Amino acid sequence: MQRAAYFLLFGLLSPLLFGADSQASAGNQTAAAAPTVEPETVLLTYQVQSGKEDDVAKILKADWAALQKYGLVQEKPHLVLRGEDDAGKTYFVEIFTWKSADAADHVPAEIGALWDQIQKLCETRSGRQGIDIQTVEPVGAGN
Numbered sequence: 001m002q003r004a005a006y007f008l009l010f011g012l013l014s015p016l017l018f019g020a021d022s023q024a025s026a027g028n029q030t031a032a033a034a035p036t037v038e039p040e041t042v043l044l045t046y047q048v049q050s051g052k053e054d055d056v057a058k059i060l061k062a063d064w065a066a067l068q069k070y071g072l073v074q075e076k077p078h079l080v081l082r083g084e085d086d087a088g089k090t091y092f093v094e095i096f097t098w099k100s101a102d103a104a105d106h107v108p109a110e111i112g113a114l115w116d117q118i119q120k121l122c123e124t125r126s127g128r129q130g131i132d133i134q135t136v137e138p139v140g141a142g143n
Contacts, residue, residue: 039074040101045132046092052121053082053090059121060094063114067096070111072103077138089125095136 048056060080067073074097081093098104107115122130 037100039097039099040103041077041095041097041136041138043134043136044094045128046094046118047122047125047128047130047132048090048092049121049123050089053092056092056118056121057082059114059118060092063111063118064096066108066111066114070108071099072107072111073098085125 046056046060057080064073064078064080068075076097078096079094083091083093085091119131124130
């Protein structure tokens, strides 16, 4: 699923998963639920177009700096890995933790613009979107 689409979909599904409304104590007024404050660790796979690897690496670095600047992510873990698939095409894997599961729904325009740039440099491969995002959980001693 494309990164922007994932965050849009997550934003639409969040009310169903976490409760969109709570009844106010006075009258029948409905008050919005508090934002989700549970952290969320994500694993992103970027299927990078040939020749665009350095561009994607630079944008990922700028994206991480912006995410930190706005206080949206935990400092650790953060890992960016580079590999090649069976066809010899490059992909990157990025792992990080949002401070809040809904943080991605409220990113500044600066970050959204970086995401748009990355999306343009990735391609669909073997039935997978150019950017694949999965929620994961840490296991083992690092918990």
